[in-house]
Amino acid sequence: MRRASLGLLSAMSLAACAPAGEVTRVMHGEVVVGRVIEDGAYASFLRGALAEEAGKREEALEAYSAAASQDEPDPEVWSRIGELRCKMAPGDLEADVAFAKALEVDPAYEPALEARARCEAIRGHAAAASDGEERAAMADPMAVAPEVVLAGAPADRAMARDSQARLVALTLLHPTEPAAWEALAAWGSAHHDAMLIARGLGEVARIAPRRKAEIALRAVSLAGDGELSAARALAGALLDIPGDRSSGGEGPAPAAHPLVARLAIDEALVRGDRDAVRRRTTASHLGLELSAARAVFLGNPALARDLVLPVVLANPDSKAARMVLAVATSMLGDHGALASALTRSGPISGTTSTAPAATKMASEPLLAFAKLVEAEGSPEAARSILASFAPIGLLSGDALVTGVAVDLAALGALPDADLPLDAKIELAARRAEPMPRASAGEVDARHLLFACALERPLDADTLALAKRLGPASADDPLVAVALARLSLSRGGNPGQDALDHILALDPADPILAAAALDLAKRSGDAEAIPRARARLTALARTQRERAHALE
Numbered sequence: 001m002r003r004a005s006l007g008l009l010s011a012m013s014l015a016a017c018a019p020a021g022e023v024t025r026v027m028h029g030e031v032v033v034g035r036v037i038e039d040g041a042y043a044s045f046l047r048g049a050l051a052e053e054a055g056k057r058e059e060a061l062e063a064y065s066a067a068a069s070q071d072e073p074d075p076e077v078w079s080r081i082g083e084l085r086c087k088m089a090p091g092d093l094e095a096d097v098a099f100a101k102a103l104e105v106d107p108a109y110e111p112a113l114e115a116r117a118r119c120e121a122i123r124g125h126a127a128a129a130s131d132g133e134e135r136a137a138m139a140d141p142m143a144v145a146p147e148v149v150l151a152g153a154p155a156d157r158a159m160a161r162d163s164q165a166r167l168v169a170l171t172l173l174h175p176t177e178p179a180a181w182e183a184l185a186a187w188g189s190a191h192h193d194a195m196l197i198a199r200g201l202g203e204v205a206r207i208a209p210r211r212k213a214e215i216a217l218r219a220v221s222l223a224g225d226g227e228l229s230a231a232r233a234l235a236g237a238l239l240d241i242p243g244d245r246s247s248g249g250e251g252p253a254p255a256a257h258p259l260v261a262r263l264a265i266d267e268a269l270v271r272g273d274r275d276a277v278r279r280r281t282t283a284s285h286l287g288l289e290l291s292a293a294r295a296v297f298l299g300n301p302a303l304a305r306d307l308v309l310p311v312v313l314a315n316p317d318s319k320a321a322r323m324v325l326a327v328a329t330s331m332l333g334d335h336g337a338l339a340s341a342l343t344r345s346g347p348i349s350g351t352t353s354t355a356p357a358a359t360k361m362a363s364e365p366l367l368a369f370a371k372l373v374e375a376e377g378s379p380e381a382a383r384s385i386l387a388s389f390a391p392i393g394l395l396s397g398d399a400l401v402t403g404v405a406v407d408l409a410a411l412g413a414l415p416d417a418d419l420p421l422d423a424k425i426e427l428a429a430r431r432a433e434p435m436p437r438a439s440a441g442e443v444d445a446r447h448l449l450f451a452c453a454l455e456r457p458l459d460a461d462t463l464a465l466a467k468r469l470g471p472a473s474a475d476d477p478l479v480a481v482a483l484a485r486l487s488l489s490r491g492g493n494p495g496q497d498a499l500d501h502i503l504a505l506d507p508a509d510p511i512l513a514a515a516a517l518d519l520a521k522r523s524g525d526a527e528a529i530p531r532a533r534a535r536l537t538a539l540a541r542t543q544r545e546r547a548h549a550l551e
Helices: 002-015 039-053 057-070 075-088 093-105 110-122 126-139 157-171 178-190 194-207 209-224 228-240 258-271 274-283 288-297 301-314 319-331 335-343 363-376 379-388 399-410 421-431 445-455 460-474 477-489 496-505 510-523 528-539 543-550
Strands: 022-027 030-035
Touching: 039 057, 039 075, 039 157, 039 178, 057 075, 075 093, 075 110, 075 178, 093 110, 157 178, 157 194, 178 194, 194 209, 194 228, 209 228, 209 258, 209 445, 228 258, 228 274, 258 274, 258 288, 274 288, 274 301, 288 301, 288 319, 288 363, 288 399, 301 319, 319 335, 319 363, 363 379, 363 399, 379 399, 399 421, 421 445, 421 510, 421 543, 445 460, 445 477, 460 477, 477 496, 477 510, 496 510, 496 528, 510 528, 510 543, 528 543
Parallel strands: none
Antiparallel strands: 022 030
């Protein structure tokens, strides 16, 4: 287990050591270097998926077998082989062999467990089928295909992008077949390529719009797994599909899901696409002041100003718009515009907490303004502003906003009770307090892993979740810190690469800063320790963080 946790933490850095054309993976808790998946394996898999969709089982089995011979450690391929063999001949013991090969790669691979349970049902083994379904549900309570091969980035990231492009090109030979794009998404899931998942599911939604509501939940799950870029890409694709409702009225429009709407807006904000921001904001029935506040959180005050200024000019009484304009102009150093935003149509102030208007402001403009007030004034002034607009509706799973809310709560400006569970987990970590009780389904996977890594680092369930989410540590701070904590708890020394990665993810994140200091101490790096200590000192907001910086 110790080797597994160390391998998880170092998989990404080890990839840089792999020769060209190879990729680093973690299998059975061991780091191994293997070949990059060949296009031919995916081409065979795609042919099998299309044949299976058309009811050509023999042809599908032949194609899947060809894919397995080219890419043997692939649980998705072996899961499909096992299910096909069972459908064709329920007593075929080769079906059991195929399921065993899939689960050998990862005993918790949900599609394999589901397929084996369906096979047992076909065989009339009701008890075994029920047990299999239960195991599948436990393996993946959020119904998201778990990742079973922890693949680091290839040595040449350009090569990885080229490989993605080739797989998409093969899929484009069948552009109107949902099964082809579902195959691409399944391949991306099994080989831990979240952007392939997003591309595949986005095309499925375009071809079969009646599935938009279902696929919107996959965008939420991707975000919860720490795959934020892919989640944003999928959400953006969903909102750009014509029509605001799922076909046939079978579910709410993706824009109706508050997190999906925000993910789609964020994708356009990251690209700086003003037209797409405005279009998606309108489709989501949200205000431009909300999107402008999110631009502030993404570090683009100029875009925030451009988005919200027309709103202020059209409606000077909009307190939310004036708040965001004040923040944006302050960040840009435009003090004249800041003064105008603060005083236009009277001072910005809230209403009593019982007034109906108090509940109508989105949390983003208010939190952005409260941070400005705290920085320029005091936590007490920020608390007064927030209290005058209470209650504050914070959205669970919104990674862009959660850190801001936690920072204000750490300063005492925002009541702990106003925080959703994921934010309470981060706040408890920053205060070194016991974690609030959380389980799968109550909080997203990244926060569950983070909490378990701090409270139950030796549990098998914690390590299994770490193996599933580990690849997201390349970009997700909470997952990266969780893996670092797992390694430290087992007496490991992750090394300079892990420390550099933690430091580079987000220089303004105090949770990362605390982890970086602990990693630096474990490594004994005399130069890194004072740098990490200085960063945590600058970011410390809780008593525990200040004490930690001095230890």
